[in-house]
Amino acid sequence: MTGVVYWGVNNIFEVQTNAGPLECRLKGKVLKGVEESYNPLSPGDRVEVEPDLGHPGKGMILSRLERRNSYSRWNKKRQCPQTLAANLDLLVLVTSPDSPPFRPRFLDRALVMAQREGLATLILVNKCDQKLSEDAEDRLATYQDLDWDVHLCSAVTGQGIDELREHLDGLTCALVGQSGVGKSSLMNALHQGSRQRVGELSAKYNRGNHTTNFSLLEPWPSGEGGIIDTPGVRELEVYGVEPPQLAFLYPEFQPYLGQCAFSVCTHIREPGCAVLKALEAGDIHPDRWDNYQKLYLELQEAARWT
Numbered sequence: 001m002t003g004v005v006y007w008g009v010n011n012i013f014e015v016q017t018n019a020g021p022l023e024c025r026l027k028g029k030v031l032k033g034v035e036e037s038y039n040p041l042s043p044g045d046r047v048e049v050e051p052d053l054g055h056p057g058k059g060m061i062l063s064r065l066e067r068r069n070s071y072s073r074w075n076k077k078r079q080c081p082q083t084l085a086a087n088l089d090l091l092v093l094v095t096s097p098d099s100p101p102f103r104p105r106f107l108d109r110a111l112v113m114a115q116r117e118g119l120a121t122l123i124l125v126n127k128c129d130q131k132l133s134e135d136a137e138d139r140l141a142t143y144q145d146l147d148w149d150v151h152l153c154s155a156v157t158g159q160g161i162d163e164l165r166e167h168l169d170g171l172t173c174a175l176v177g178q179s180g181v182g183k184s185s186l187m188n189a190l191h192q193g194s195r196q197r198v199g200e201l202s203a204k205y206n207r208g209n210h211t212t213n214f215s216l217l218e219p220w221p222s223g224e225g226g227i228i229d230t231p232g233v234r235e236l237e238v239y240g241v242e243p244p245q246l247a248f249l250y251p252e253f254q255p256y257l258g259q260c261a262f263s264v265c266t267h268i269r270e271p272g273c274a275v276l277k278a279l280e281a282g283d284i285h286p287d288r289w290d291n292y293q294k295l296y297l298e299l300q301e302a303a304r305w306t
Ligand SMILES: Nc1nc2c(ncn2[C@@H]2O[C@H](COP(=O)(O)OP(=O)(O)O)[C@@H](O)[C@H]2O)c(=O)[nH]1
Pocket: 126, 127, 128, 129, 130, 153, 154, 155, 156, 157, 178, 179, 180, 181, 182, 183, 184, 185, 186, 212, 232
């Protein structure tokens, strides 16, 4: 039978099947259909399972079914990708106005990774009880102009939470963002009781570690889709993108690509560059371009060593 992974800690996975939840281990050391990575399975993954007839509620995971998409981060310590969530209908990038400070550079990077996976993305500004700076308002307006949805809410005051729940209900979505922006608080505001569940799981399987350092899917009451809370990320390294590909992941660059004087153009300093012309004309936000060129150089630097 098949099922959906809800969470996994220390190689124990909860898989929801038509016949109820199963606490599973992997059959064999390497899972069928899985490339080498930090974690073979993440919440949202669909798997083939075999219930253990001698132990009701337990089972084995035989293979991972093909992923529709996934959202990963680069694990610096282990130097490999770490999947945070799989098979998403929507990526929810959570940010906050003031504590931690609004960081558009983080959002730009997260958006590049989302574009690379072709993920629909919602930018969620939590803690809207805090004041947004003019700069932040300006950047958010730019994201909206580029057709990304921006929603304001507060997990503490409850503002905007009902609308958010209505919008997300039935979808599989992941909350991704820096530590402290309020992902776990949002999860709890959207689903009463989820915090308690994280606490219980941590106590039982995670050696009593109470900070969320694993992803967890909380299904909607209908059973259709759910929300995946992910561990906080301090820095976001873009990976798996060749420098020349980067411009294609910036939607506002699209009308100008192919129109530069040089057929091979980095859009950083070349004369006759159509992207630079658009930047000068004010048709591309200077911060967005600045982050592009920083990221380009960073990717180039990384490529030199591979
Ligand atoms: N002022 C304010 N604080 C919030 C809000 N949502 C969460 N917080 C606080 O922000 C801190 C971090 O929240 P948490 O959910 O653990 O963030 P996470 O690391 O993204 O999971 C906690 O002290 C929360 O009480 C909000 O809407 N407004």
